[in-house]
Amino acid sequence: MRNKRVVFLLALPLPDRSIMTLLDHLNPPQKLAAEHRDGPLLILAGAGSGKTRVITYRIAKLIMDYGVYPEQILALTFTNKAAGEMRERVDAILSENGRETDAAGVTIATFHSFCARLLRRNAELLGLTPSFTIYDSDDQLKLIKAVMEQVGMPKDNGEAKRLRGAIGQFKNQGWTPALAHENAFNSYDEEDATFYEAYQKALVQANCADFGDLILGVITIFRTHPRIADSYSRHWRYQMVDEFQDTNPAQYALLKFLTRTHDNLCVVGDDDQAIYRWRGATVANIMGFEEDFPDAKIIKLEQNYRSTEVILKAANDVIQHNPTRRDKTLWTAREGGDLVTCFTARDDREEASYVARQIHDLTRLGADWGDFAVFYRTNAQSRQIEEQLQNGGVPYQVIGGMSFYERSEIKDILGYLKVALNPDNPVDFLRIINTPSRGIGKVSLGKLERVAEIRGVGTFYRALRYAAGMLEAGALGDTPIVPEPFGPDDEEALEALQKLGGRSKKGMIDACEVVVALRDQIGADAADGNSLSQVANFLVERIHYMDYLDRDDPERAEDRRNNVVELLHALEEFEEDFDPDQLLNEDLPGQGEDDEAPDFDGESEPTVVSQILRAFLERSALVHATDGMEEGRTTTLMTVHGAKGLEFDTVFLVGMEDELFPSLRDMSDIEELHEERRLAYVAITRARHKLYITNAQSRRIYGQIRQTEPSRFLRDIDPERIEIDPKSTSQSIEYGHRASAPNRRRVRDRGYDEFQQASDANYFGDGVDQDLWEFDQSPPMIKGEVGRAVQQTLDAAPPEGDFDPSFSQLSPWEDDLSADWQQESDFAASGPSATDPEGLTGKTVSHSRFGIGKITGVSGDGPKAVLTINFPGHGARTIIRKFVKILG
DNA sequence: TAAACCAGAATTTTT
């Protein structure tokens, strides 16, 4: 994958001795950038020009040749994926050069996780405790609704979402409520700012921070305590930022603070890949970098090592329609290449079928499933593709979409743990108080809320303790509850809560007991024999959560229970890997170094269990469970946004239709169109050897069938670089592009009907036991070696235009696949045992967390079979079959 | 209070 730079060895002068073998792998501008030592540096790195490579080599260079301590280096990214990859590569480079211990010292993090750490260190300065909860946008919306109600606004879901957006933008700008007021243009802005103020107050009172607060909180601290900023700035003497074009003003302000004692800021970016304007990112940061850092050195990386000439030119065709770009011309040494294949389907289902079919055929010819990726504009499009891939027996992984941590069962369990750690958190409190149902309905909640408003009570949790009669000081320094009734109304509210009926009273006592018990257990130290996974297991038992799932939705109970089990595993795993030493010598400065930095002696020293829990919750808030993408063995499905920074041999870009891609919800916003175009550019430049672009003439949206037009971006590509698949419904890119005739009839090309028949018969689904084709059970036929270039297989493919006759027959695939499956079964049948009816023992599997392992034991069968798997590096694990991919 | 039912939104993209 990264072994094709050898060419340059000969062309380069001899570099420094110590790191010679490394920098030799870089081309001249790359080398120049990696050698850069002090002062600001802007690296304009085109797609596929090796920017991560440059950053990682520069880190190595700093450490090895310039004598910089690893601890002095900070590298910030936007995604966990990028951070992980960078960490890995720095690790590899340093290890290769006998400096394996150094990599751990380098701070490589996402903006958000980095700021979360800083914020925990200095939480008191913002009125938070180090145990503050991080709210995701769901939680955020709930709190906004609560605040809306509180300030007497009418219930309005749309308005709540608008406010969430407005607050998000304030925070992206780096504006506190006060600044939002100052910057208000009109009375609407003013109102939003006022609401923002109320919301922010509620957040702090709840001891919570939302995503935007992580960044804004840190810069607020830096603004008010410049000496803290100084101390951090001095600590991280060399800083690097990846994907700089996606920074928003708040992040930029953060960087300014962090570099205030020096200007060793190295940023890498590509304005053509700026795709997060909607999240407040400003290209101005990259376009005007020299203005802020007049001494900035600028280095352009223009050689693309990834794609063929055809693909690169197609990408350039598209992006050149954007004005105001930084001057940059990408070129590649890989001349020629396969044409871009376009396919127009009649509908979205046929489009998905086509993709599945192509992948299937190419893998039969020796390509690996892992060579392929399917990109779509919106997550909703993944369903059709998934269905067809399943039918075709193509194993796949979906990146993004509904994350593990967004599932209600996961949120419930984590909700309890979050409340245990921070009982002031009202969103999770309300989530768990009656889940599973305890007879605490709207009325009881109202009474509880009323009491919570009384001075001396303050929060739901404390009101609950009052109601449950658990008034004494409890775990973790809970203060005794002494309500200070402020008049007859308050007295009444207290009385009402006291006099609650039997059922809700009982429910409240129960809920209270659970939370208090959790808090006690978290408060107890690991030394007392307590562990986080024990606490979690206790919780699931104590609230009979599994039974609740069965009752709640018997249909999905099975899945959801497994998810809970998986969560418990994850907790256990996390706990095992957790290094308590890490807590002692964190590489963060702050305390002690600067007298303005607070010591957070707090009320009670956090216990190990609570620290682990805190760390786990932080990770679950900041890391998508799907982040751990596996390389190599399965086809990858993701949105175009998710694809940034990645590359694949063969890319299918689906749904290239106007109004879908470009999305254009607001036709008047020309900037939005430009951003969509950059998005298309990003998508195209992910492909190494082969690009397919597909569209559908009609598509179901919200269950309604809509006619579509081909994407304008598709028409931007020079037809010279395109071949239209003979099976395509239309042999022209512009199949019906006539603004004057919106209801035109479309001419169907010959060949279409055959294709359609097959498609209508669901040509690899009907008549086959669907279960057989479920992802996990798909026949494990790994054909080529991982990473084998698809190019070869394409060369070997049957001549185009020769429409595969079997295609129109009823079930060519079933036959093919059944044969394979049969073969596999025969193989398996050679060694089944009583406990392992399917002969799984000995097979290789892959797991999202533990990686590749071998099955050593099996009990039960079907997707629910319990497997014992040995993962090198993790030891033996017990995992439900559903959660692993069986590779063969 | 809980279950069952119905109406309306949702689909741009993510930490």
Added chain:
DNA sequence: TTCTGGTTTA
């Protein structure tokens, strides 16, 4: 079409 949240009913 699917999900969510709100309302009605037992």
